[in-house]
Amino acid sequence: MVMGFILPVNMIFINKNLHQSATMAGFALMVYSGLMMVGNYLGGILFDKLSRKWTLQIGYIIAVISLIGMTFHHVWPSYFFMLSMLGFGMGISYTAINAYTAFVAEQTIGDSRVLFNNMYLAANLGIAVGSTSVGFIFEWSIFFTFFIPVIFFLLCLLIVFFKSATLDATNEEAEKTHEFTVSDEGVDPKVATGEKRYRLNLIILSLGVFIMWMGYTQWDSNMSLYMVNNGFSKKEYSMVFTVNAASLLLIQPVMNRIASKLFKLLKNQILVGIIIMGLSFLLLPNAKVYWMFIVSMLILTVGESMVFPTIPALLNKMSTTKNRGSLQSLYTIMGSLGRAVGPYVGSIIVMILSFGDLFYGITAAMILVALSLKGVKELEK
Known part of the structure; x- marks a missing residue:
């Protein structure tokens, strides 16, 4: 919810309220994403060590x-510094949440994909x-736009403070309640896979996450210009994301059941999803009517429901208790990097070539990345 509150209004707030250029606003968000990546990396190390x-x-x-500072001190460049620190803090916590999910999934009875799917659904x-809420709150009060996220994060602090013992429960401690099953830490996936092949696995997955987010983030950036240029309103553009969020609530549970039965290996589910x-x-190069954008988004939603929660699950299969946080940070780092450079790279392709070339290029890149997953050696456990 905090991500949903902060990201949509930052560009407008920096440009319109703090009277900075659009270029400076874009630079500030790039630094925000950069420090989030640093936080992702540090969060993985701290979680493990x-x-x-x-x-x-x-x-x-x-x-x-950072959010308290942004709530009470709307002055440039102080806001820029606090926004950057917010990205750093959220990067640490985001990796820790993913790593905690992997830690619990390793000990949970049944298919661990269910837990990752539920986390992904909750995030979306x-x-x-x-x-949806911030559009109304931002017009009503800038103060509450930043103060409500403060309340949310304070609630998160209280949850972790009082429930950390539950989150940190080990197999031995929880066996008595039959909540967990003992996981086998006797086999190190790196040793079982082979060091070179293991490294190749990580390279392929990292590249896949990067390419997918570079493509996916076009919907958040250059797609707005494409739809406006084709005669559609900003309201129609924003409605596409409402369709995405609403359809995901229906598609995710269905795909979760279907995928768990169809795909024994997680890499095959990811391959098909990509x-x-x-x-x-x-569908987009020749999209002249609104329903084509809606159908394109629905197809994308089916694919993302198969891919985004499953990659952390696959990384979890490749990890041990000693490196679980670090491997989950790899996923968040490459995702952040793709989101950071995707809009800029997309705009360059559009400027030099065309929107059609951008869309065809994304399709080709994703198919190549998907096929490269055949080279990933996944242990059957």
């Missing part, structure tokens, strides 16, 4: 302090509610 609970708490504390629901995502962009 220091403390699971305190990694999450540190991220939330930094975010709360939060972003949908936040981004191809579906890529093919969704083929």
